[in-house]
Amino acid sequence: MATRIGVVTFPGTLDDRDAARAVRLAGGEPVALWHADADLHGVDAVVLPGGFSYGDYLRAGAISRFAPVMGEVVDAAGKGLPVLGICNGFQVLTEAHLLPGSMVKNDHLHFVCREQELVVENASTAWTRDFADGQHITVPLKNQDGQYVADERTLDELEGEGRVVFRYEGVNPNGSRRGIAGISNVAGNVVGLMPHPEHAVEAGFGPDGPRGPRTGTDGLGFFTSVLHALVG
């Protein structure tokens, strides 16, 4: 039986279809989860996709945190359920206190959309085990409120505990502290990042890669990682 990966849709979520497609291409079975339904329907992992949930009113991710489904996600994450937050999903995870820090407006104030090179700094989380430590990957990045901030002590802790999972390479596209693109919780089952792996999973639709234009599929590793973590 295929591993079932839940993909949550909030009002204003944009990338739930792409995330579900990424799960399918990796060999899993995507399960649609609804923000107002306090039930994870027995899924083996959860993806919080990108978008502008609840219009980003108040703060990005601030209102989604109180959606009925999030109570279940927080409980299950505490028991080890793999959870991946992408972009707005990462913002939801920080507002829900599953991950430390927060995102504020990009330092240059512009919406940024580019193919972004990242360094995988921790290849032992549930969502990165198919990568190698130090591996360079390229996936799309698109955000307005993508500047990762946290106090110095929290940043030191993240670095010391190996919880900086991804760092921007080449250019820091939004002024994030210490070039941090993604982090994990202590156990490594909860990972959040601003860039979008779900948009780089099939040749013909992803970023440019070594095999030619739009051949990049580096995002697929996130989804195969969690499938391997769950089966292994």
Place this chain on the structure above:
Amino acid sequence: MGRVVVDVMPKPEILDPQGKAVANALPRLGFGQFTSVRQGKRFELEVEGPVTAEVLDAAARAAEQVLSNPVIEDVVRVADIEADAAATTASAGLA
């Protein structure tokens, strides 16, 4: 009907890109005397009846738990808006 005002500001150590953009625009409009701008949020919370100590306490908790994110923001004011206005008028000798 009572009204509580809650003011939330970005923490001093957090760069405020929106305030900076406003600060850069002001001199172009002839307001050259302002050396810095920080942009925050103001919430007005209405209640049936007067603003009691309990109402203010609940507003303060809402401000800490929902209206602000302590990682990036400080709650700088939780106050009864009418009482504040009356005090300001009185201190200005206009009452």
